[in-house]
Amino acid sequence: MTLFEKHQARFEQAQQACATRHCWSPYPEMPDKYPEAAHAKSAGLAAFEQHLKNGRFELDQPGITGWIGEEISPYTQQALGVVYPQSDINTLFNAAEQAMDSWAQAPYTQRIGVLMEVLEVLYRDHLFEVLHAVMHTAGQSYNMAYAGSGVNALDRSIEALVYAEQAMCSVAPSAHWSRRFGSSEIHLQKTYRLVPRGTAVCFSCASFPTWNAWPSMMASLATGNPVILKPHPATVLPMAITVKAFRQVLQAAGFDPNLVTLAIDTTSEPIGKVLIKHPKTAIVDFTGSVRFGQWVEQNAHPALAFTETAGCNTVVLESAQDLDAALRNLATTMCLFSAQMCTSPQNIYIPKSGVNTPQGTVPFNEVAQRLATAVQALTSDPKKASMILATIQSPQTLALLQEMQAQGQQRGQVLLSPRPYSHPDFPGARTSTPLMLQVSTRERDLYAEERFGPISFVIACEDADDALKQATQDARSQGGLTAFLYSMREDFIAQAEKAYARAGAQLTINLVGAMPLNFAAAYSDYHVTGLNPAGNATLTNLAFVAGRFGIVQSRRPVTQDSGTTP
Amino acid sequence: MTLFEKHQARFEQAQQACATRHCWSPYPEMPDKYPEAAHAKSAGLAAFEQHLKNGRFELDQPGITGWIGEEISPYTQQALGVVYPQSDINTLFNAAEQAMDSWAQAPYTQRIGVLMEVLEVLYRDHLFEVLHAVMHTAGQSYNMAYAGSGVNALDRSIEALVYAEQAMCSVAPSAHWSRRFGSSEIHLQKTYRLVPRGTAVCFSCASFPTWNAWPSMMASLATGNPVILKPHPATVLPMAITVKAFRQVLQAAGFDPNLVTLAIDTTSEPIGKVLIKHPKTAIVDFTGSVRFGQWVEQNAHPALAFTETAGCNTVVLESAQDLDAALRNLATTMCLFSAQMCTSPQNIYIPKSGVNTPQGTVPFNEVAQRLATAVQALTSDPKKASMILATIQSPQTLALLQEMQAQGQQRGQVLLSPRPYSHPDFPGARTSTPLMLQVSTRERDLYAEERFGPISFVIACEDADDALKQATQDARSQGGLTAFLYSMREDFIAQAEKAYARAGAQLTINLVGAMPLNFAAAYSDYHVTGLNPAGNATLTNLAFVAGRFGIVQSRRPVTQDSGTTP
Structure with a gap:
């Protein structure tokens, strides 16, 4: 039997998965399920x-x-x-x-x-x-x-x-x-x-x-x-x-x-x-x-x-059926591996009038605060933090965190200050909780480039259209692999799909629940479009x-x- | 009926042709067969x-x-x-x-x-x-x-x-x-x-x-x-x-x-x-x-x-079952549209000991002379010349012909001097018969770049291996779309196929008869490999x-x- 014959059945399953883009993997998804x-x-x-x-x-x-x-x-x-x-x-x-x-x-x-x-x-x-x-x-x-x-x-x-x-x-x-x-x-x-x-x-x-x-x-x-x-x-x-x-x-x-x-x-x-x-x-x-x-x-x-x-991955938060669920998902994704992934969101655009929900409009400041709280909730317990934040790969990222915090203090508002957390298994680990800044679109030079590491910006926009415009402009000019949208308005979703398609960023809409927003599945999710500077x-x-x-x-x-x- | 449906049958035939690479076209190949x-x-x-x-x-x-x-x-x-x-x-x-x-x-x-x-x-x-x-x-x-x-x-x-x-x-x-x-x-x-x-x-x-x-x-x-x-x-x-x-x-x-x-x-x-x-x-x-x-x-x-x-398209003439037939085909292809095609041959490599045939070895000088005679035979009658040579697109090509002739006289031997011919239908046409030069491999700088127009070099090499080596080097360093080989030795053909494959030139072997050597058929012949500087x-x-x-x-x-x- 040739090696190709040995692996042929698996290869053909993969071909099938690539064609239909359904969920498939020959491998167990968690370590405990490994033989x-x-x-x-x-x-x-x-x-x-x-x-x-x-x-x-x-x-x-x-x-x-x-x-x-x-x-x-x-x-x-x-x-x-x-x-x-x-x-x-x-x-x-x-x-x-x-x-x-x-x-x-x-x-x-x-x-x-x-x-x-x-x-x-x-x-x-x-x-x-x-x-x-x-x-x-x-x-x-x-x-x-x-x-x-x-x-x-x-x-x-x-x-x-x-x-x-x-x-x-x-x-x-x-x-x-x-x-x-x-x-x-x-x-x-x-x-x-x-x-x-x-x-x-x-x-x-x-x-x-x-x-x-x-x-x-x-x-x-x-x-x-x-x-x-x-x-x-x-x-x-x-x-x-x-x-x-x-x-x-x-x-x-x-x-x-x-x-x-x-x-x-x-x-x-x-x-x-x-x-x-x-x-x-x-x-x-x-x-x-x-x-x-x-x-x-x-x-x-x-x-x-x-x-x-990499690039500036963006979030547009226009309205949400369940705002807390959306913020929890965003917070998780912002924390995942301390945002040291090319798919991590960085710039979160929100209308200055706030985010619509079935229960009424939640003011901008409150949304920003609730998002910061959600991030804090994930990172305050060292054991939980260690599983989601892990470590900071490079000391340069710690230096950038300091620099960005200083700039954020001057030019906006610090929603969350970064601090090391104690890793339960590795007391010497290089760690940091995320830095979150709240800024206006006047501070564009601060956030309109990739700031590698657990750094995010909550940005007040004129309205939903402005938020979408700013966000897709980031992708077009700075590169963007992923994009995240929460909206209850189908017309706005259609508009966003079109705008992000032209900006070349892969869009995830209204996703809540256990899946990290930036999870990209082989055989199903295309990674990088080639249509903007992110690759x-x-x-x-x-x-x-x-x-x-x-x-x-x-x-x-x-x-x-x-x-x-x- | 949509336009796609209107053309679907033809499109599917083309798909089939691209898959099998057989000869197909929906169009008549000669003007007289047009409806x-x-x-x-x-x-x-x-x-x-x-x-x-x-x-x-x-x-x-x-x-x-x-x-x-x-x-x-x-x-x-x-x-x-x-x-x-x-x-x-x-x-x-x-x-x-x-x-x-x-x-x-x-x-x-x-x-x-x-x-x-x-x-x-x-x-x-x-x-x-x-x-x-x-x-x-x-x-x-x-x-x-x-x-x-x-x-x-x-x-x-x-x-x-x-x-x-x-x-x-x-x-x-x-x-x-x-x-x-x-x-x-x-x-x-x-x-x-x-x-x-x-x-x-x-x-x-x-x-x-x-x-x-x-x-x-x-x-x-x-x-x-x-x-x-x-x-x-x-x-x-x-x-x-x-x-x-x-x-x-x-x-x-x-x-x-x-x-x-x-x-x-x-x-x-x-x-x-x-x-x-x-x-x-x-x-x-x-x-x-x-x-x-x-x-x-x-x-x-x-x-x-x-x-x-474009590039330096090469010919290797090692041996031939029917040398005259091979030379006729080469001559035709060298003349076609006055060699103003990116697929026209320019550099003809021949062992200095001559070309083997079933009737014995034909000395190098005689091969060069017979090739020149074949070209001359195609171009001496203005009516025939007009059909094959057509015209010279740019006056710069005439200037290059003069310059190359002068250099050829100094550094080698002029096998054929270019001269205008009288186009039977267009007396004012810009025309020229081909320039053919015979040189040694010491004159490499003269021929190791594209000399656009009806200019060719007959180059004396040490032996067949040297001819192949020189020719494929042209393709690799200067670019080459096409290559032409005449050989009765299957081992040499196999060697040449491998060498031209690495040099990225499309090889035509031992072709004689009515088809121009550099004819490239859609759905069957790939044009330009992308593996050398010719594109x-x-x-x-x-x-x-x-x-x-x-x-x-x-x-x-x-x-x-x-x-x-x-």
């Missing part, structure tokens, strides 16, 4: 601890010139003490190029089979190991590291394979073509080869390393391209585990493991631009800051660039995969004996 | 002559600030004397943006129906009018203007619609999604909208205006984007006729005609860069020079750029269409009464 969870959890923890004990993360890739590592756990604020091999960049590119040939020539179903096996191995052997590695680099909570950085990332990876297969299978492998030219008939045998574009460089980010990188790697590899993975220096371990798993499965399947290698750097000596400008770079996948993402899009040429950055690539549509390979044909007369050497 | 050809031909000529008589090409588009035109017929070397409306650029962008909304909101099958109708109208009412307009601007022969700029361009347009439909229909319009979160079940109704990227600017080139521009316009319009067409100032008339036809059909179908407008300029005051850098430009389709194409790719951001430029876009694959729209979703709880206004 033999107790054993898996302790084995994962042990594997993680073994990395710390080893100190040196062994990876048998070529061109190693030294060992570096500077990760600090947001849970302990202590160095992880793990060093990783730093390889000569040209050696990595040459090795990738060498590895490409036989990989590219394999039938794409064979490649997809091998990559499905990689996902199986990540799930079966490394999920809880990656979980702890994500916690102690990105700073996510246990459950988010399991779901968002584990099974959801695996789901998005299968999804990328589905679209890669769809793009590749739309190309016939061969054709017989005949046509009359003048008095003679020409018969041609045509062969169409799928040719990979070349080596892909995949950048993973500090706060959410696997969720974008795994699917990007899948998209490149499925279409025949090798991948050099460049993790953020703060979050290397989950990606080193990833690279090792890819290499092992590729090698076991008879391919050159140098199809996937690790390129690491330090904050003081970054290699990102060197990699992007390398003459052998053919594809760049980038997840990270808006600023560097823009640089990538402008400078990657002739490489193809796929970016997913140019969508997880996952055909455009995410179709440009990663070209079609090269050869054609020759049919009558010729093409089977033997004369 | 009521005699009448159509004379009506087309009359329509063309009426444009010259009118002097002013009326187009009811907004923002007209003046009337300009500087076209000179390569057949008469006289000014056409037609002026076209020059519109204020911002007015065109604003009008396009206004027009987009209702177009984008129409179901995509409706858009495709309207666009199929545009093609029907171009074919039925304008084909011979466009033919004469192409002759007297691009300088093509009558038959090429009919086929290459007429029915083949229509075929490639239907093909673009097929892929646009394929990309769009891969997105479900809506979904019902439910999942358990904790103890509660969330049910969401999701809607997925296809949102056009925005206004597309389509550049058409001087020598082949319709072949790339029509399919590009189709790709943009099918996916909801308006198009501003920017023709080369030397070749406006075919595109003005095009724009007028689009506008009429769009309007008749109830859409805003400003979905398609014309933006013209002059050689002395070009507006290309202004259009590309316009903040409202979302897509650029460019056909033209390598140099400007590279500028487009580097500078179009944040607009998407699709380019098709980044393929006519037509999924990547050509999939990025022209984004997917924006909205989702809301199902339980909510979404049908009525409270």
Whole structure:
């Protein structure tokens, strides 16, 4: 049985899910539902601890010139003490190029089979190991590291394979073509080869390393391209585990493991631009800051660039059937992983006249206050706080919180001041409750850019139309992945759907209940539209995969004996 | 019956052809087979002559600030004397943006129906009018203007619609999604909208205006984007006729005609860069020079750029079953439209030891001489010459011929000197027979770039492997769309297929007979691989269409009464 056959049933279910966009996943959504969870959890923890004990993360890739590592756990604020091999960049590119040939020539179903096996191995052997590695680099909570950085990332990876297969299978492998030219008939045998574009460089980010990188790697590899993975220096371990798993499965399947290698750097000596400008770079996948993402899009040429950055995600609160329920959901989503997600809401636009409810209009100030109270309720109990806020990935975010608070005091009103909370399990954790500011639209320069971390603005607008206009303008000019609307007016909802469609932000309407507002489901929710500055690539549509390979044909007369050497 | 239903049978045949890549076209391949050809031909000529008589090409588009035109017929070397409306650029962008909304909101099958109708109208009412307009601007022969700029361009347009439909229909319009979160079940109704990227600017080139521009316009319009067409100032008339036809059909179908407008300029005051850098430009389709194409790719951001430029197309002549037949085919292809096609061969690599044939090895010098003789045989009779060489589009090409001849005399050997020939129907035509130079690989700087026009180099190589190496290096470094190989050795053919696949050039092997070697059939031959500098876009694959729209979703709880206004 080939690897493709082994995984075919699951792959076909994923194809079906992508077509109908219903809810599906082959993975249990909570850690406790993982098979033999107790054993898996302790084995994962042990594997993680073994990395710390080893100190040196062994990876048998070529061109190693030294060992570096500077990760600090947001849970302990202590160095992880793990060093990783730093390889000569040209050696990595040459090795990738060498590895490409036989990989590219394999039938794409064979490649997809091998990559499905990689996902199986990540799930079966490394999920809880990656979980702890994500916690102690990105700073996510246990459950988010399991779901968002584990099974959801695996789901998005299968999804990328589905679209890669769809793009590749739309190309016939061969054709017989005949046509009359003048008095003679020409018969041609045509062969169409799928040719990979070349080596892909995949950048993973500090706060959410696997969720974008795994699917990007899948998209490149499925279409025949090798991948050099460049993790953020703060979050290397989950990606080193990833690279090792890819290499092992590729090698076991008879391919050159140098199809996937690790390129690491330090904050003081970054290699990102060197990699992007390398003459052998053919594809760049980038997840990270808006600023560097823009640089990538402008400078990657002739490489193809796929970016997913961030933006000002907006909320419009016009009216609500159950205002408290809406505010609870908003508060939860604003707190989730301390708003260090590219889908976290930042700017909350509310008519200055207040929010309509079946019980009457609730004044603006009261809405702002009740939202702040809802956030406070979620974060005042350290145990609850630890599960939802988790930690602050970077010390820079703490500095930004201070700066924003100072500005907010001068230019608006501080609804909630940030303060550290005591993590029940990790007393040394870097934590902060959210900062909430109330401002008017005159302070646009303060909030009309991404302020990374648990920072939000409640903004008083002229009216509902103004709120929608301001909010969609944020998305159009600053980028926006998600948007959230509460309204009881169907005409306003229709207007908002249209406005956000043009602004390119994915809109969630009137959602209350247990689901985080910004939850994006693989196979169903498209992530990033490519229609505003929050990134140019969508997880996952055909455009995410179709440009990663070209079609090269050869054609020759049919009558010729093409089977033997004369 | 809707327009889509009207054209559905034809569209489905085209879908089938794209899937199997067999030979198909709804159009007769020769002018004489056009329905009521005699009448159509004379009506087309009359329509063309009426444009010259009118002097002013009326187009009811907004923002007209003046009337300009500087076209000179390569057949008469006289000014056409037609002026076209020059519109204020911002007015065109604003009008396009206004027009987009209702177009984008129409179901995509409706858009495709309207666009199929545009093609029907171009074919039925304008084909011979466009033919004469192409002759007297691009300088093509009558038959090429009919086929290459007429029915083949229509075929490639239907093909673009097929892929646009394929990309769009891969997105479900809506979904019902439910999942358990904790103890509660969330049910969401999701809607997925296809949102056009925005206004597309389509550049058409001087020598082949319709072949790339029509399919590009189709790709943009099918996916909801308006198009501003920017023709080369030397070749406006075919595109003005095009724009007028689009506008009429769009309007008749109830859409805003400003979905398609014309933006013209002059050689002395070009507006290309202004259009590309316009903040409202979302897509650029460019056909033209390598140099400007590279500028487009580097500078179009944040607009998407699709380019098709040119390169050094190569021939490797290792051995031949019938050398004379091979040389005849090469000669024909080198002469076709005076090699002013992006698919024309330029660099002919031959082992210095000669070419093997069943009758023995023919020495290098003799092969070069016999090829020159074959070219001469095609061009010495003015009537034959007029049908194959046609005219020289630009006086600059004549200047380049002189310069290359001078260099060739110094650095190699002139196999054939260019000279004007007397066109039997147009005594004032700008014509030239081809320049053929014989050089060694030491003169690489002379031939390792595109020398636009009837200029070719016969290059002596160490051996067959060297010939293949040099040829594929041209494609990789300078770009190459097509490649041509003659060999009786299956091992060498396999080696060449692999080498050209990596170099990204479409390879034609051992083709002899009535078909021009560089003929590219819609629905079967992919044009440009995107894998070398000859352009980044393929006519037509999924990547050509999939990025022209984004997917924006909205989702809301199902339980909510979404049908009525409270």
